[in-house]
Amino acid sequence: MIILKKYTILPTAFFLVLIGSSLLSFGQNNEYSAYQSYFKVNSEISQVCDSLYYACANGGTIQMNEFYKQTSAFDLSNATLNDSMGYFVSRGLCQYLTGDLDKSVKSLFQAQLFADRTDNKRFSGIVGNHLGNVYYLLKDKKKALKFYNRVAQNDSAPSSARSSVLNNISVINYEYHEGATNSKTKDSLAEIIDKNYRASLKIQRATNDINNLAGTLSVMVPWFASRNMFDSAYYYEAECRELAIKHHLEGRIAFLNINLGKVMIKDGIFRLAIDTIQKAVDFYHGIKNIDQEIHALEVQTWAYDSLHEYEKSKNIYARMYAMQQESFTENTASSVGEFEARFNTQKKELENQRLVSENKTKQLKLNRLLLLVVSFAALGLGVFFFYRNKLKKNQLIIQEQEIKFKNKLIQTNMESEEKERKRIARELHDGVGQQISSIKLGLENIDISQKKTDGSLTELKRMVTDVLHSVRGISHQMMPLALQRFGLVKALEGLVDFMNENGKIAYSFENLNINELELEETKEVHIYRIAQELISNINKHSQASQATIQLHKQTGQLILTVSDNGLGMPEKSEKFGMGMPNIRSRVTAINGVLSLNSDTDETTFQIRVPV
Template structure:
């Protein structure tokens, strides 16, 4: 059984991370840093409401005009550890915006930016997008090299090694880890203990068992020294697996340690792997009935985690164990499930083909970059020639073609206007395309997965006893109920039910309520008119989308804590929608010509309306739509 590395740097113990200060911690005042440490300890102990402490640290940073990006990057790390990737993305965007807003980047700021790319890579890694994860790690390594932090460069190499290991390229993964080990052995912190666990698993995967034993024992020793539980789990697991292959009774001691530590750390994936190995050890000692219990417990965990590549092997093992116990009927059921699940998974040959295609893609990508550089050089040469030619034309025009200049200017103005109209058209097309992509992703990631789970659940019913059948039917009902809710949510996103039934005012009130429930911003709704029911349904939908876009802009860009949506009407009975906030406002360079705001203006003009944007740095933004 191949081991899966769990030691991606960002997923290591949060409290251990904070006790080994990053370079950008120099930017954080002591009171805020202490608050972050308390929040990290809360997360380490898996207490409730840890996010409140993180938000308290962020509010302190805002009040002191401090390094808010340093706090938001730690908040993103917390949410990644909790599996809340959307929340993590929100705070990573704030971190990147903070860094991009600093013109003179000190080594501390570069360190913060490097950590941002590490966390972005972790998100892609969790989602299975290895190419994007690798790209962000390489950017991270480049930034760390700029300020000479070889220790953090070693951490990046550990992450790169983990990606290669997840792809099954164990030799390359081992080389990267050994390069990191040459640097980290002089520091010897909790991450060095994690590295020892990584190296032990790689030697085991490469069937170099003697080296696996050496590094497994080293991982246990370093885990004890730095009070890090994950290296101890992996060390005990690897040693038990090697000794199990050698039929050594000492395997019982190590695998029981691995199981106990996995339960303590609430590491369900490692618990399942350890239970499976324990079953194999018991089976080697002809204790098949005991082994069967551990195999079935491991299988249950893998199915709950949807780790079907691991589960398929256990179906076969359990079938063979039942056969040895002369329980042929139940053995047949497990073998049938094994065959069905195996046929539904990618074969090893397909995985190899996928990796080869990925390699070809990366090669072609590099060739395209080279071709683009050559094309840019040719464009630069052509640009120089065009400047010289334009100079000659300009002299000729000055000498006697004044009329031609005027015609040329008119044509140019006409062309610019056409380009501006094309930009608006493209913004509409791009908006529709993004909506199609979003709907496609929701159908694929949500609805398709639920239907697939319902199908598999139904297919399993004929093979179960009567009690298990009833439980399986209830499970299938739950899946179908979730499918129904997913369909309702998608339909609501396409055309809000409240808007279709009760109109724009009720839909806006519902939108405000839903957004307030997220806690991202405090949004108020003030209705001073009853005119909206007279508007056509298409116009009401367009106004609803404009309100959503303006509020989303406030959340992304204004740093506001409060916003208000007001409905009123002017003396001519025209509907007025006003959206205001208490954020930082816009600078003097921001205007309606920006594509998003310009799109709103053009949509309103198309129905005879108007759009005004007022900016004030001290009081935030005021957007007024009239129709």
């Protein structure tokens, strides 16, 4: 026996068949009769809705589309509660079968509201089953399970609805079972699946619900095969086939052949699997069920792949692709035909109204023309505002990208500038500074033999000392060693000491409880340069006698505050040249926020940087 993980049975396919079985059996079970007994045919609305529901239940596509068109013209403003319930559940079911799932959810929820309002638990079970099916196809398994469990616990729900949801709960749990990796989880899910299948079989056997019973037996075949319980799988296959043949359930037989083919592939019986699946292919091709035909063909490729007959698999995939393309074209043409039919129906209605009353017809035409103009105007405005908003969004995106690019360019330029400053500072300190220091040391060691040279040597030493201080000052401005070696706090302390030694303004540095500060080197450099630039502005323009630099942390932010008691700064002052733009660029580069408060007595700059 060969076990191929590739050919794990697809639970979604079982689910779709279970949905189909619950619909196709409506004419033979109690669910439709329950609906019919509740909605008495006592008005045009209830009569058409009753017919639409019956057409949906028995697969009458042409009749279903015709009745659906008729319900579209109904006015529910004066409808009875029963008429409204029948209207929403029949339209919701039809929308679900035609693939309009969003509208189906809305219609079925309206029906559910009416059922809850009247406390009709039996009807609530019917609607809940349909809602679960719709949510499953929308790939929302949690909501699907919510409605299925609600129906399963509703003792007043029709037996066919309860057995259907039990099967569907098993299918969803089977999907979870296939995706589970923990053995305990898989065992727990297997117990739930088996329990629900047994409960479903019990209900179907008790109510003699042959069609749904055959459907449950059919999906149990691959379930047992997936657990390598082949004897059970073949046993349920034989029971299902006997029932389907006896009661002429050709659709059940066709899908059973697909499931049996999957089991045979897993069991290593590839040739027989191909022949068995071909029967399903022929059946679905005959009734033009393209989705199931494609499903059967896909399973057939598994068998050919197992036999290494890849050319045949390739041909089947080509056929499947062509069928999908053809199906898409047919569905599109069908939609166009439906819209044309609606247009023709409205046109005939207008002609009949014109024959009844000329004045009424003119007024109606005028109203429709006005409505058309308003609709086109609304549509035009909608399109205009849509594209305008889209254009604005695109412009904002472009602006954001430009800002990011500019910031990145500024950041790159600043990083290049800092690297160059480091290099020059290192060369001044290690090269020129050391050489001047050596010259000064040599001058100090010269043995002065002639007094007349004393004054010249003394002056020479003073000049060398001044040059050495200047070089060290330039080196400190370019890149202080304290910032590289000890960090921002020590560097700011050194900057204040340097300004106090070489300037006229009294500077003070306040370190507010910052013992250790871990910052990126880039941020430290930017903050230090901002402080340098602000101090330079104070020296040049403030005419202050005192200035204070504060550094402290608060709620995830590092705050640098620089204040002086000078003249203040006018709002639109241009006397600072490139200083303020440089400061703003550096603040932006480190995602900071700059604030300024200035009057005639004091000017305060504050920079907040996230850390």
